[in-house]
Amino acid sequence: MTHPLSGFVSVEESAELVRNYRYAVERMMRTLGGWIALTPELSAKLLMGRHVWDNAQHADALGRRLPELRALAHVSAPANQAFVAFMDAVEEPERPHQTLERLTGIYGVVKPHLMAAYLEHLRVANTVYEPPTQRILARCVEDERRHIAAGLVVLGHLVTTPALEERANAWRARLEPLLAASGGVTGRGLPPLASVDPVAPAPSLSDDAREFIRFEQPETRWTVPADLESAVRALGDALTARDAGGLSGWLLPGATLGEGVEAALAAGQVTGHRMVSLAKIGRQRLIKLRLQGPGGSVVLSTRWTPADGGWRVAVLDLAALEPQSRA
Template sequence: MPEPLEGTFSADHSARLLRNYRYVVERTMRAIGGWIALTPELSAKLLMGRHVWDLAQHCDAFGQRLPELRSRAQVSEAANPAVATFMDSIEDAEAADQTVERLVGVYGVLKPHLLATYRDHLARANPVYEPPTRRILARCIDDEERHIAAGETILRYLAAGPRVTERVSARRRHLEGLLAAAGGVTGAGLPPRAAPEIVVARAELSDDAQEFIRLEKATGAWPIPPDLEKAQRSFADAFVAGDDAGLSRLLAPGLELEATAWALLRGTSYSHHVTVAFARLGHQRLVKTRLDGPSSSATVLARWTSSPEGWRIAALDVVGRDAVRPA
């Protein structure tokens, strides 16, 4: 029978682990907080907005526990340089069209690893003299299970289609390789990754991924300023009509039509357009438009900027393109 006062972790070792956890959680919190403004999809915005607060609470709990382990309060520490490299790669998905890359990095790779790491730590933490650490880990485990379930739901919703699925798989492989090379967030290797035991019924409205999706689908009108809405409609009409001159008139000075998404899509027949996402980014506005035609569809992202002549497009990119399957 094991001695009840025996433990796996010394105070110094426990403090180091908490600093390691705090490092990745703090960086994740800052990253998703910054991504909210960059993300056009409402469901993903709501998801990240809900989880920033939880991660801030985790950081604070880890940081407050440190002085009790004879370590300075609120200190973060990467286990090794490879962990910092892994987090750099998580954070590099900053383009407006990289929502799925952001989600797979946090919810498909990092958080499942954190969940497994917390569970492994909790299983080995002594219940006699480490109850404060155990309570923190139990709270983090509960939150991470909920976060992962919600994140995977939103990711499946946004990653429909073979092209996006390929992007998700490539991103996952890349980040999992970096994480393995780092030895996980503690540098000690990857703990077994068991499937999270999720009780779907306990999801609250404030963190219900399906509700986020319903809210996104229910958005009948985006809060686009009237003058921008008029310019956006002219832009989309010109795209459908194949009107080079009409499109050129809406470009900001210095941006050539051939340097935009139009060069990739010219000659494709489109018959319908719909605005599918809108976001504010500082003084600029991001508008995502879906173009549908008899043989293909495409989604373009326009970054609009205000000028004395009215709203003008500062950047125009293709963020999705699919062939329509025959009936």
């Protein structure tokens, strides 16, 4: 019979586990911090910024626990090189249009696994000599549960089409085998995941993902004349349908498509469009129109001017190509 003071690991092994946890937390913290400037969606930006601080507190608490386990303070160490490769893969999505992959990797894979590892440690921890570690891990579990719930809310806000859902699922399917091959954060296998529901957090924590989403949405709509809004919608419909006749009807006499526009439109299928920006210059309006499709998006910059027959396009240029990311 095992003595109650023996624990499930030695003091040295306990220190090794803490270093493993700290490596994952520190790496995740630095990854989230680096992504904030790359992420255009305000809700995701606020989500990551809020959680960087929490994870910094986790890393600090784990680091200060190490000397109590007869180890050097504030040292991090991966369980193996396979876990390093997994975290490398999590960090890969660095382009602005890859927010889905960033959130899926952290809130759909890394954080759920870390919470499961903490819960497994708590389940088998020795209640005689491990209470300090238990208290640290209990706080980490509480925070990670809240983080995951908030991340699910923001992901639900951003995943608005089946194609986007497929993208998120494909990225998760790319990462999960790498995590399994590494044996997880401790290298000892993957404990079962705990279910997390996207519930509202305590108001005092200022961590309500729904509030982040509200910040992202304008309080009032752009002031767009009804006839201009109708014209922009008709132009978008013509571009989506590749209706050359309909398109030419919205161009001023002598106006032509800018360099690269025809090639960009011919390169992929367009399934929808929306106005993404508006500026007023005298009587003219500068409008950016995003044409969306399964292969990515084409952003067009248009300059509209009042004419005898209503609003017409004087300039139509290619502003940006936003290809669909590949898992």
